Amino acid sequence: MKSTIASENCTTLRYAKVGQSLRLIQLNGEPAFCHRLREMGLCETVRFRKVSGGVCLICWVCGVRLAFSHQLADGIVVAPCEEVVV
Numbered sequence: 001m002k003s004t005i006a007s008e009n010c011t012t013l014r015y016a017k018v019g020q021s022l023r024l025i026q027l028n029g030e031p032a033f034c035h036r037l038r039e040m041g042l043c044e045t046v047r048f049r050k051v052s053g054g055v056c057l058i059c060w061v062c063g064v065r066l067a068f069s070h071q072l073a074d075g076i077v078v079a080p081c082e083e084v085v086v
Helices: 031-039
Strands: 021-027 047-053 057-061 064-068 076-080
Touching: 021 031
Parallel strands: none
Antiparallel strands: 021 047, 021 076, 047 057, 057 064
């Protein structure tokens, strides 16, 4: 995946470690998809945690669990953060 993000720590949500606290770097995809994720609380300023990496990836975002397919998770660029997300 080609990315304009310069950080070596960035990866897609699909490949981030389960249990890791993350911060959103960039949303890639259709504008309607990106807009809907932002409406649900997944925006560039939020910190969240990936809690499951099975068939559906589950993340804890702003007190709510969101599930993503691998295809959707490939369009979400994240980086690890040092803050603990509860």
